[in-house]
Amino acid sequence: MSGNSSLPDAARDAIRESAARFPSGRQRSAVLDALRLAQDGNGGWLSVELMDAVAEELALPPIQVYEVATFYSMFEVRPVGRHCVSVCTNISCWLRGGRELLKHLESRLGISAGESTVDGRIFLKEEEECLAACTGAPMMMVGHRYHENVTPDEADRIVERLR
Amino acid sequence: MDLVHVCMPPPDAERPWRLESYEGRGGYRVWRKVLAGELDAGQVLETVKASGLRGRGGAGFPTGLKWSFMPRDCEQPTYLVCNSDESEPGTCHDRDILRYNPHVLIEGMALSAFAMGATVSYNYIRGEFLGEPVPRFLDALDEARAAGLIGRGLGAAGIDFELHPFAGAGAYICGEETGLLESLEGKPGKPRFKPPFPAQSGLYGRPTTVNNTQTLACVPAIVEKGAEWFKSLGPPNSAGTMIYSVSGHVERPGNYEAPLGVSFNDLLEHAGGVWKGRKLKAVIPGGSSVPVLPAAIIRECTMDYDSLSEAGSALGTGAMIVMDDRTCMVSVLRRIARFYYAESCGQCTPCREGTGWLYRMLTRMLEGRARVSDLDLLLSVANNIEGHTICALGDAAAWPVQSFLKHFRGEFEEKIRSSRAFARQREAAYA
Numbered sequence: 001m002s003g004n005s006s007l008p009d010a011a012r013d014a015i016r017e018s019a020a021r022f023p024s025g026r027q028r029s030a031v032l033d034a035l036r037l038a039q040d041g042n043g044g045w046l047s048v049e050l051m052d053a054v055a056e057e058l059a060l061p062p063i064q065v066y067e068v069a070t071f072y073s074m075f076e077v078r079p080v081g082r083h084c085v086s087v088c089t090n091i092s093c094w095l096r097g098g099r100e101l102l103k104h105l106e107s108r109l110g111i112s113a114g115e116s117t118v119d120g121r122i123f124l125k126e127e128e129e130c131l132a133a134c135t136g137a138p139m140m141m142v143g144h145r146y147h148e149n150v151t152p153d154e155a156d157r158i159v160e161r162l163r
Numbered sequence: 164m165d166l167v168h169v170c171m172p173p174p175d176a177e178r179p180w181r182l183e184s185y186e187g188r189g190g191y192r193v194w195r196k197v198l199a200g201e202l203d204a205g206q207v208l209e210t211v212k213a214s215g216l217r218g219r220g221g222a223g224f225p226t227g228l229k230w231s232f233m234p235r236d237c238e239q240p241t242y243l244v245c246n247s248d249e250s251e252p253g254t255c256h257d258r259d260i261l262r263y264n265p266h267v268l269i270e271g272m273a274l275s276a277f278a279m280g281a282t283v284s285y286n287y288i289r290g291e292f293l294g295e296p297v298p299r300f301l302d303a304l305d306e307a308r309a310a311g312l313i314g315r316g317l318g319a320a321g322i323d324f325e326l327h328p329f330a331g332a333g334a335y336i337c338g339e340e341t342g343l344l345e346s347l348e349g350k351p352g353k354p355r356f357k358p359p360f361p362a363q364s365g366l367y368g369r370p371t372t373v374n375n376t377q378t379l380a381c382v383p384a385i386v387e388k389g390a391e392w393f394k395s396l397g398p399p400n401s402a403g404t405m406i407y408s409v410s411g412h413v414e415r416p417g418n419y420e421a422p423l424g425v426s427f428n429d430l431l432e433h434a435g436g437v438w439k440g441r442k443l444k445a446v447i448p449g450g451s452s453v454p455v456l457p458a459a460i461i462r463e464c465t466m467d468y469d470s471l472s473e474a475g476s477a478l479g480t481g482a483m484i485v486m487d488d489r490t491c492m493v494s495v496l497r498r499i500a501r502f503y504y505a506e507s508c509g510q511c512t513p514c515r516e517g518t519g520w521l522y523r524m525l526t527r528m529l530e531g532r533a534r535v536s537d538l539d540l541l542l543s544v545a546n547n548i549e550g551h552t553i554c555a556l557g558d559a560a561a562w563p564v565q566s567f568l569k570h571f572r573g574e575f576e577e578k579i580r581s582s583r584a585f586a587r588q589r590e591a592a593y594a
Contacts, residue, residue, distance in 0.1 A: 021327040021329075022327075023240070023367065026348070026367060028348060028349035028350070029329075029347060029348055029349045030349065031349040032290075032329075032330065032331065032332045032346070032349065033330065035332070036290070036330070036332065064349070064350075067350075067351055068332075068349065068350065068351060071334065071351035071352070071508075072290070072331070072332035072333045072334050072351075072352075073332070073333030073334065074290045074291070074332040074333035075332060075333075089498070090252045090451075090498070090502060091252050091253060091411075091447070091451055091484055091495065091498055091499060091502075092252065092253050092410035092411055092416075092484055094494075094495070094498050095410075095411040095412055095484070095486065095490070095495075096411070096412075127501075129250070129252070129335065129502055129505055129506060130250055130251070130252040130253070130254075130335075130451075130502070131291050132249045132250060132254060132255040132257070132258050132289070132291070132292075133255055133258070134252070134253050134254065134255045134408055134410035134416070134482065134484075135255055135408055135409065135410050135416040135417045135418055136255075136416070137410060137411075137416065141291065141294075143294070144291070144293040144294035145294045145295075146294060146295065
């Protein structure tokens with residue numbers, strides 16, 4: 001769960017590329033992309049130092065970065081496990097066992113939703129809201145990958161493969 | 164019931180997301196006409212207006228009318244923004260347009276921007292789509308750019324059309340058009356007061372139109388085949404097709420594109436009927452924000468704007484959530500309430516506080532810590548949110564409560580009594 005406190009050069013380049021999609025002086029629009037790049041390069045979470053580095057890169061007051069990092073659910077501002085696992089429990093998934101799937105993973109991993117395993121391998125995200133795969137319910141997301149029509153056994157196999 | 168593909172590719176198309184496949188099906192014919200100078204903006208605008216196309220994102224506002232609010236011949240830039248922040252519970256068809264037919268969206272955006280005189284457009288795609296829908300859309304953008312369909316000074320007509328992708332980062336509220344614009348400006352997605360409407364002051368304070376993915380994906384076919392053709396697909400006031408996302412307790416959940424106005428019974432049958440041979444109890448016909456309808460009422464409905472509105476609900480996003488006769492309506496409503504509580508942006512007090520109240524009161528009902536009279540309180544909280552907030556999230560939190568109580572009040576009373584009795588027994592057992 002350790003992390004970097006500064007942005008790697010590749011992330012800086014990508015942030016500049018992202019900012020180029022917006023009119024000049026509107027680089028604030030690139031803050032979501034910038035935070036995502038920073039988080040991806042830091043084991044899945046954003047430290048204050050990283051958020052400050054993003055602010056500096058985009059020439060923004062740090063508060064404009066903090067308020068975005070804490071508003072959106074895909075940003076984590078505390079250390080979490082390497083692999084982010086989300087189980088949707090919203091209505092379409094709820095009706096087809098999404099809640100049971102989450103309970104199963106909680107007991108399998110020995111953690112509650114919102115916690116990470118002690119080995120830092122898996123972060124089980126808080127009860128997830130609809131991820132727009134309702135016709136494949138129940139579903140779970142690992143990183144950015146969707147798994148649909150997931151049974152508890154499949155969920156076990158999916159999390160076992162994560163290293 | 165026959166499937167009709169306007170936004171989705173035909174099921175037998177091979178790698179339908181590739182430019183080759185899209186053009187093989189007649190794709191970009193209309194846009195190429197525009198680039199050749201054979202079609203002007205007024206023609207595109209008038210055709211879409213006459214087609215009766217209504218926004219597919221939930222509100223059903225007439226698309227051509229929305230476009231006509233954009234000032235004409237004004238200084239650039241003006242913007243078109245596509246809303247691919249699909250997150251209304253039960254709804255998952257925009258994801259399939261991005262995955263399987265991204266070029267229809269690109270062509271639809273090109274034609275729409277052209278009709279409104281906008282030269283720059285953004286597609287705001289929800290961040291959770293970064294795994295598959297976003298890469299598909301990016302690949303399609305590259306293909307279209309290489310083919311001279313996106314860029315500056317395009318074709319003989321020398322048209323400018325720029326299209327940039329944008330990925331969100333997880334917030335239902337960014338599906339609200341002004342929340343989306345705030346997010347696109349790099350801020351928390353807190354909706355703006357209207358007026359001014361985006362057509363006057365939108366992205367970076369410039370005239371902007373925000374349209375849903377499926378709405379824009381309808382445009383190429385409308386311009387090519389004509390307004391009358393599109394209108395003839397559905398009943399009055401409900402032109403065209405809808406990709407119905409059928410989820411919940413059915414045998415074959417799926418996205419089925421069919422004309423508006425198909426009967427509910429046919430659609431349910433197409434999805435294999437209620438699963439496990441059980442009986443139908445209730446349906447939320449247009450995403451979790453629209454009122455629930457009990458079996459007896461929805462059985463009489465057709466899937467279009469007027470029929471569902473007359474029945475006391477709405478077509479919304481066309482996401483049909485089906486519930487069988489073993490479903491506990493109190494638990495379902497509590498889960499829906501949790502959603503609005505979690506997703507309220509927090510700027511309006513009635514919504515920020517009220518959604519939490521709804522969730523906690525429903526939790527108490529399930530845990531045996533409520534009285535039957537609390538149902539009136541629950542309803543009063545919902546009524547005090549509705550209409551008292553900047554955006555429609557507050558209304559969307561209230562409508563499920565009002566409709567669940569309207570149709571299933573007896574079940575709520577029974578659940579409160581039985582949970583209370585159960586809790587007392589348990590207390591006695593451990594005393």
